[in-house]
Amino acid sequence: MSARSSTAHSVVEPSSTSKLVASVLVVVYALVTMIPLFWIVVTSLKSPPDSISYPPKIVFTPTIEGYCNLFTNQTRQTPEFLATLPPATTACEKVTRERNMVIVGPSNFTKRFFNSLVIAFGSTALSVFLGTIAAYGFSRFKVPLKDDLLFFILSTRMMPPIAVAIPIYLMYRELGLSDTKIGMILLYTAVNVSLAVWLLKGFIDEIPREYEEAAMIDGYTRLQAFRKVVLPQATTGIVATAIFCMIFAWNEYAFAVLLTSGDAQPAPPFIPTIIGEGGMDWPAVGAGTTLFLIPILVFTILLRKHLLRGITFGAVRK
Amino acid sequence: MTGNHIPDALANRLATATPPKLAARVRGLSDKAIAWLFITPTMILLLAINIFPLIWTIRLSFTNFRANRTNAVVKGIGLDNYTSILTDPDIWAAMQSTAHFVFWTITMQTLIGFTLAYLLDRKFRGHGFWTTIILIPMMLSPAVVGNFWRFLYQPQIGLFNYIISFFTGVDPSSFEMIGSVTLAPWSIIIVDTWMWTPYVMLICLAGLRSIPDYIYEAAEVDRASTWRQFWSITIPMALPFIMLAVLFRGIENFKMFDMVNLLTSGGPGSTTEVASITLKREAFEKWRTGFSSAFAIILFVTVFGLANIYVKALNQVKSR
Numbered sequence: 001m002s003a004r005s006s007t008a009h010s011v012v013e014p015s016s017t018s019k020l021v022a023s024v025l026v027v028v029y030a031l032v033t034m035i036p037l038f039w040i041v042v043t044s045l046k047s048p049p050d051s052i053s054y055p056p057k058i059v060f061t062p063t064i065e066g067y068c069n070l071f072t073n074q075t076r077q078t079p080e081f082l083a084t085l086p087p088a089t090t091a092c093e094k095v096t097r098e099r100n101m102v103i104v105g106p107s108n109f110t111k112r113f114f115n116s117l118v119i120a121f122g123s124t125a126l127s128v129f130l131g132t133i134a135a136y137g138f139s140r141f142k143v144p145l146k147d148d149l150l151f152f153i154l155s156t157r158m159m160p161p162i163a164v165a166i167p168i169y170l171m172y173r174e175l176g177l178s179d180t181k182i183g184m185i186l187l188y189t190a191v192n193v194s195l196a197v198w199l200l201k202g203f204i205d206e207i208p209r210e211y212e213e214a215a216m217i218d219g220y221t222r223l224q225a226f227r228k229v230v231l232p233q234a235t236t237g238i239v240a241t242a243i244f245c246m247i248f249a250w251n252e253y254a255f256a257v258l259l260t261s262g263d264a265q266p267a268p269p270f271i272p273t274i275i276g277e278g279g280m281d282w283p284a285v286g287a288g289t290t291l292f293l294i295p296i297l298v299f300t301i302l303l304r305k306h307l308l309r310g311i312t313f314g315a316v317r318k
Numbered sequence: 319m320t321g322n323h324i325p326d327a328l329a330n331r332l333a334t335a336t337p338p339k340l341a342a343r344v345r346g347l348s349d350k351a352i353a354w355l356f357i358t359p360t361m362i363l364l365l366a367i368n369i370f371p372l373i374w375t376i377r378l379s380f381t382n383f384r385a386n387r388t389n390a391v392v393k394g395i396g397l398d399n400y401t402s403i404l405t406d407p408d409i410w411a412a413m414q415s416t417a418h419f420v421f422w423t424i425t426m427q428t429l430i431g432f433t434l435a436y437l438l439d440r441k442f443r444g445h446g447f448w449t450t451i452i453l454i455p456m457m458l459s460p461a462v463v464g465n466f467w468r469f470l471y472q473p474q475i476g477l478f479n480y481i482i483s484f485f486t487g488v489d490p491s492s493f494e495m496i497g498s499v500t501l502a503p504w505s506i507i508i509v510d511t512w513m514w515t516p517y518v519m520l521i522c523l524a525g526l527r528s529i530p531d532y533i534y535e536a537a538e539v540d541r542a543s544t545w546r547q548f549w550s551i552t553i554p555m556a557l558p559f560i561m562l563a564v565l566f567r568g569i570e571n572f573k574m575f576d577m578v579n580l581l582t583s584g585g586p587g588s589t590t591e592v593a594s595i596t597l598k599r600e601a602f603e604k605w606r607t608g609f610s611s612a613f614a615i616i617l618f619v620t621v622f623g624l625a626n627i628y629v630k631a632l633n634q635v636k637s638r
Binding site for chain 1: 357360361366369372374375385430434438440452453454456458459460461462470472475476477481512515524562576579597598611617622
């Protein structure tokens with residue numbers, strides 16, 4: 001970047017017309033590509049009849065019905081029965097009463113969302129821990145067959161998830177790990193650790209060895225130097241790696257749908273199964289999708305400087 | 319790796335020059351011990367959850383084992399699974415769907431992604447902000463978003479059909495993206511392109527930014543036209559990056575499962591049944607564990623082999 005700005009007046013600076021054309025085209029693309037996401041949020045605020053009207057409604061009265069349906073289970077009751085009930089206290093109760101329904105309890109969504117959180121955090125913590133020490137080992141020490149080991153770590157990512165899922169399914173059944181959060185955490189850690197090692201090795205390679213050497217001359221052992229010199233220097237890299245691992249674990253679907261069914265099921269296999277009366281309850285699906293996507297949006301914005309590195313396993317650095 | 323010897327040499331020099339107690343602290347745990355201590359846990363985890371299952375898959379692929387009938391006698395049937403896969407027309411149809419999907423997604427993503435990167439490299443005001451906006455789709459869960467595209471693709475009420483009919487005048491209920499045999503393969507290509515074009519764009523952008531200005535300046539001095547500069551400087555110098563993006567997308571899309579499973583789940587019929595969907599059907603619906611294990615091995619060897627050949631080509635382009 002700095003090299004470019006120093007030649008700001010050179011002949012290679014794009015002309016203002018080409019800049020204008022470029023900006024218009026890019027903005028149009030960006031807006032078009034945002035339409036599906038915009039529609040998810042809009043649908044989550046519609047009532048079920050509004051969501052399936054033709055032509056699709058842009059102007060409508062927003063309602064929290066979708067979110068209510070997402071978080072609660074409801075049953076249909078007769079108006080006479082509803083009349084005997086005490087008046088609705090919460091906003092959700094009011095909305096459901098209008099449709100002759102009563103809330104009978106919370107839905108499974110909260111539990112699935114919580115499972116997603118536990119599995120994502122657990123596997124991220126574990127894979128970043130393992131990844132950091134392994135990356136330090138590969139970065140600083142002479143390891144026999146180093147390149148082969150690193151390639152081996154990367155190649156575990158080339159397996160189609162379904163291919164590994166067959167024996168893992170059998171193995172977990174034997175070990176009693178099927179449909180447990182621990183089983184999913186271990187599995188996602190194994191998938192993520194390859195990314196963590198490759199990314200963190202890149203970050204640690206960039207920290208000059210001289211820092212640790214100086215610390216060791218001052219009387220630190222190798223481990224102390226690692227803890228007190230290298231780790232603080234690698235903080236940015238560790239955080240970026242952690243976010244990448246988190247996003248993967250949060251978004252993963254293939255293993256989740258094959259290896260979990262109830263207790264440990266995270267949100268991605270659950271959201272598509274939200275059904276209302278007479279077909280898909282699209283506002284509820286939209287609500288679940290919106291809530292599920294918000295953390296990722298935040299993380300993407302936090303991570304934008306390191307995105308390139310993360311998605312190429314550290315092969316491209318800026 | 320010469321760097322490794324410097325701390326050792328330093329430590330030795332210090333050890334001879336300083337009192338024994340300090341010398342022990344300088345050396346601490348030996349570097350070799352630390353290296354193994356640090357690397358082994360990761361290796362054990364990968365052996366347990368990747369390699370051991372892989373070996374198990376290879377073993378199963380030579381048997382008629384079915385995971386839903388654990389009491390049945392498991393017989394070794396040699397290469398029978400492999401021969402029946404290679405002669406199965408359904409498997410070849412799945413490979414063809416996969417090839418169609420991989421080819422078109424990569425072509426469209428490379429074309430659009432490179433164009434966007436080229437435009438963003440004009441560095442107009444606010445280009446950083448718009449880059450971030452464009453990147454959002456690729457960070458989202460393919461399953462959760464793929465599921466929502468099912469709604470956008472509804473004939474009649476779906477937004478996608480509405481927008482198409484708005485611009486072309488075609489009746490929105492006259493075509494079904496997911497339901498029709500001819501359109502369904504394109505419905506998954508559109509979603510994948512929507513999702514992953516930013517990925518190719520980001521890598522291409524890094525490629526374009528890596529071209530030093532002085533090359534363009536020299537070309538200007540030589541009065542090379544913009545067109546000529548594009549084909550003789552921009553494309554060749556960005557090529558390793560474009561190829562890298564194609565490699566990563568190729569591997570990912572070859573094993574594509576989640577988005578397709580939720581959007582079309584292979585249908586209608588088996589028109590969008592890409593390899594991973596076939597694998598899931600064989601393994602977890604028909605429970606032909608041995609057969610699907612063999613198919614899994616064939617897929618893995620194919621990805622691995624193609625990726626290796628491709629990386630060699632990539633290195634040749636890089637070293638040019």
